[in-house]
Amino acid sequence: DAKTTQPTSMDCAEGRAANLPCNHSTISGNEYVYWYRQIHSQGPQYIIHGLKNNETNEMASLIITEDRKSSTLILPHATLRDTAVYYCIVRPLNTPLVFGKGTRLSVIA
Amino acid sequence: KAGVTQTPRYLIKTRGQQVTLSCSPISGHRSVSWYQQTPGQGLQFLFEYFSETQRNKGNFPGRFSGRQFSNSRSEMNVSTLELGDSALYLCASSLEGRYQETQYFGPGTRLLVL
Numbered sequence: 485d486a487k488t489t490q491p492t493s494m495d496c497a498e499g500r501a502a503n504l505p506c507n508h509s510t511i512s513g514n515e516y517v518y519w520y521r522q523i524h525s526q527g528p529q530y531i532i533h534g535l536k537n538n539e540t541n542e543m544a545s546l547i548i549t550e551d552r553k554s555s556t557l558i559l560p561h562a563t564l565r566d567t568a569v570y571y572c573i574v575r576p577l578n579t580p581l582v583f584g585k586g587t588r589l590s591v592i593a
Numbered sequence: 594k595a596g597v598t599q600t601p602r603y604l605i606k607t608r609g610q611q612v613t614l615s616c617s618p619i620s621g622h623r624s625v626s627w628y629q630q631t632p633g634q635g636l637q638f639l640f641e642y643f644s645e646t647q648r649n650k651g652n653f654p655g656r657f658s659g660r661q662f663s664n665s666r667s668e669m670n671v672s673t674l675e676l677g678d679s680a681l682y683l684c685a686s687s688l689e690g691r692y693q694e695t696q697y698f699g700p701g702t703r704l705l706v707l
Binding site: 516518520525526527528529530533571575577578579580581582583584585 | 597626628635636637638641649651681683685690691692693695696697698699700701703
């Protein structure tokens with residue numbers, strides 16, 4: 485079973501930052517937080533992952549709280565093409581990805 | 594580098610038939626995982642192959658099987674198809690499938706069973 489809790493859906497205005505929260509209160513010390521997204525009927529796309537430090541790449545930023553019980557994915561300037569289902573995954577070492585239901589993000593013009 | 598490729602992209606079969614799906618991983622990647630996505634169950638892990646050996650297996654019946662070739666390409670087979678096997682089948686590859694390597698997904702094969 486997925487070890488994360490995410491809101492079912494969120495809206496974001498185009499050009500604004502999209503902040504997607506994820507709760508993972510039972511995370512263990514060696515488990516990473518991964519974010520993937522899936523645009524309608526395509527394969528999931530890797531976004532970012534982290535252990536305890538904040539991470540940033542060309543797509544997004546990942547903010548993990550100090551106690552590691554929650555995190556936030558930030559898309560700094562959302563576009564219509566960012567409309568997708570976003571999955572937050574807590575992954576133990578050497579295990580498959582376990583997907584939950586994710587958050588359906590709608591970017592609105 | 595080219596991404597993960599899957600063939601065919603779309604497939605229609607009838608109940609009782611069998612089907613074989615193919616996945617070519619990213620060049621240099623040796624671990625291939627398969628997932629099934631349905632509206633009811635979401636994305637579920639089927640199995641993982643590394644060096645031509647199945648290393649992990651999800652909770653699916655024996656009708657679902659797979660194999661990996663020496664060039665890391667992988668196939669999955671579903672025998673005696675049921676209506677409930679209609680799904681998007683996704684393949685993902687990573688370097689060795691160990692530690693926290695990122696998995697990269699292909700576009701999927703959409704299977705419709707009539």
